[in-house]
């Protein structure tokens with residue numbers, strides 16, 4: 001087991017810290033959740049959770065909020081920014097926090113690095129300690145920021161999620177090369193809060209296995225992209241509990257066209273049962289998506305501890 005996989009399977013020891021971390025109280029107004037890469041995809045799921053919880057929210061890439069906030073939100077006088085960054089140093093996220101501060105906007109940082117630039121610049125910080133060995137590809141830290149972010153949005157996350165998330169991880173971690181059989185067209189589907197997690201699954205696969213992966217909302221997939229499905233396709237479908245029946249019909253259509261389906265929380269060629277039906281469901285899914293990226297990399301003999309063209313932090317000069 002390489003260090004990437006070891007961090008994935010050892011991450012659960014850190015989850016209780018995120019489940020019990022003290023969180024700042026939010027006042028009325030709109031929440032803008034910012035981040036880059038993985039942190040942006042988590043921001044999408046967290047923004048969905050805020051909306052589900054009754055507070056207007058949107059996710060914006062850090063670089064976009066810093067450069068053209070007006071393209072995302074017309075009125076910014078009653079806004080709180082939640083900034084996610086494992087390192088606390090990604091330039092665009094730091095810029096987003098700086099922009100917010102200069103414009104009198106309250107900022108709450110979720111980070112794994114105490115004393116980092118966003119920790120120093122933000123109005124408040126939620127610090128989420130994690131595995132010191134985590135490498136370029138973000139796994140454990142992502143789960144912690146997701147847990148804390150969903151809690152900040154008002155979701156009730158019980159400690160039992162730590163146990164529950166280990167089962168899908170074990171099941172998808174056991175996928176074998178014969179099942180994948182060299183398929184190279186990967187698609188991740190997810191609705192609502194699942195969409196950001198589907199995008200994060202696709203990003204993990206890209207970073208770890210240098211595979212091309214796309215992300216769509218399930219009901220959007222029939223509107224064009226399904227034309228690409230053939231015997232080279234592998235679709236990872238993140239089922240929403242409330243729309244699982246119609247998503248299962250889509251899975252069947254994909255299978256009829258030659259695609260294989262991994263169903264997280266619903267039917268597929270591999271079907272992975274999930275216990276959670278609410279927002280905690282996305283936490284239950286995330287480690288399984290992380291290990292799937294590692295497996296595909298192994299099938300392609302790629303080393304995920306040194307992913308091509310990637311660095312742990314992107315700092316713009």
Ligand SMILES: N[C@@H]1[C@@H](O)[C@H](O)[C@@H](COP(=O)(O)O)O[C@@H]1O
Nearest residue numbers: 036037038039085086087090311
């Ligand atoms: N290659 C990494 C990504 O994997 C990571 O998601 C992103 C955000 O990092 P951070 O959360 O530290 O801001 O930085 C880099 O681009």
